[in-house]
Amino acid sequence: MNLKEIGEFGFIERFKPLFNELVPGNITGIGDDCSVIPVNDTEDWVITTDLLVEGVHFLQDVITPWQLGYKSLAVNLSDIAAMGAVPVGSFLSVAVPKDVSVEYLDEFMKGYHNLSQKYNTPLLGGDTTKSLKHLAINVCVIGKCAKSRARMRNMAQTNDVICVTGCLGDSAGGLQVLLNQLKATPEYDYLKEKHHQPEPRLNEGKYLSTMPGVHAMMDISDGIASDLLHILKASGKGAEIETDKLPVSQELKSVANQQKWNFEEFAISGGEDYELLCTVAPEDLTKICAGFGACFNKPLIPIGKINDGQSSIQWIKNGEQVILEKTGFNHFS
Numbered sequence: 001m002n003l004k005e006i007g008e009f010g011f012i013e014r015f016k017p018l019f020n021e022l023v024p025g026n027i028t029g030i031g032d033d034c035s036v037i038p039v040n041d042t043e044d045w046v047i048t049t050d051l052l053v054e055g056v057h058f059l060q061d062v063i064t065p066w067q068l069g070y071k072s073l074a075v076n077l078s079d080i081a082a083m084g085a086v087p088v089g090s091f092l093s094v095a096v097p098k099d100v101s102v103e104y105l106d107e108f109m110k111g112y113h114n115l116s117q118k119y120n121t122p123l124l125g126g127d128t129t130k131s132l133k134h135l136a137i138n139v140c141v142i143g144k145c146a147k148s149r150a151r152m153r154n155m156a157q158t159n160d161v162i163c164v165t166g167c168l169g170d171s172a173g174g175l176q177v178l179l180n181q182l183k184a185t186p187e188y189d190y191l192k193e194k195h196h197q198p199e200p201r202l203n204e205g206k207y208l209s210t211m212p213g214v215h216a217m218m219d220i221s222d223g224i225a226s227d228l229l230h231i232l233k234a235s236g237k238g239a240e241i242e243t244d245k246l247p248v249s250q251e252l253k254s255v256a257n258q259q260k261w262n263f264e265e266f267a268i269s270g271g272e273d274y275e276l277l278c279t280v281a282p283e284d285l286t287k288i289c290a291g292f293g294a295c296f297n298k299p300l301i302p303i304g305k306i307n308d309g310q311s312s313i314q315w316i317k318n319g320e321q322v323i324l325e326k327t328g329f330n331h332f333s
Helices: 007-019 065-081 100-119 172-178 187-196 200-209 224-235 251-258 263-269 282-296
Strands: 034-036 043-053 087-097 123-130 138-146 161-164 214-219 236-241 278-279 301-307 313-317 321-323
Touching: 043 065, 065 087, 065 100, 065 200, 065 214, 087 100, 087 200, 087 214, 100 123, 161 282, 172 187, 172 251, 172 263, 187 263, 200 214, 200 278, 200 282, 200 313, 214 251, 224 236, 224 263, 224 278, 224 313, 278 282, 282 301, 301 321
Parallel strands: 087 123, 236 313
Antiparallel strands: 034 043, 043 138, 087 138, 161 278, 161 301, 214 278, 236 301, 313 321
16 A cells, blocks of 8 residues: 555554553643643643655745744744644754755754744754755644643534634745746745745734634644644534635735636645634624734634534535535645
8 A cells, every 4th residue: 555545644543543542531642733731730731743854845945044944943833823822942853964054054043043032932952963865854842821721623613613814825826936936026925935934823822722712723734625624523523614705815816817826726725824723602703803803903714614514624605515626735645
């Protein structure tokens, strides 16, 4: 059997039950954005790790080393944000090919430090080793949250409203700008920056976790078509998404129009936006959206609802159900 036949999550499901047998009942193991470990009577630790490999997650000749350092930490802080936690510290391990200069690594660390400083996340350790071919970066971040405050994927409830914290598809648009080597314009540069320098929604996640009406939450790393399914499977629910309500930036719409791209497809299946996806009790939606807007000067955007159906997504466009061919990103498909 080839790994592409079962995909990344099919592989995880093959070994997950074996290791979950070893996990104590008060610890959350494989299956969420972070592991959750109780540490005392008032706090839980949340821990995540992520791997970035040259040629798979980034193209070294088009991303600056500063941006790569920034992004390497950002994608992990996004997982901390998805739990409604705050970061405590990070660990960084890098496998470095012989053609990567010390000056390149200096710039990488400056970018990593910039985001570390922004969110008060000290680098606490890690490892450095030689790579025979590609640059590889692994980051682990530890965070903390109030006891039992972490927002999990299995918390979605029937009739919850599905919301996102910002525009979708910009990072996928930026990747296409890079792959097609499009001439620099302010709109193209905007999309490229969204791809190279995602902003972890730590403050938004912390705020949402204080709202009792906010139930399930996760970050959008593989595209909403893929990531929402994780919430549905964990919660045993179905969902309806109204594609007309998906938030898309004017920059992506403009570039998509110029290049004859389908921006709706990018918004649905494009990865690496790192916005937050959450489900909200309908009776609390107005209050939570108003508070969110007041805090962050931007809307929390409803895009659909949770139902009692099978763990799948019904896509609604102009009031009618449509079939989508594209799904979210999967490393091995």
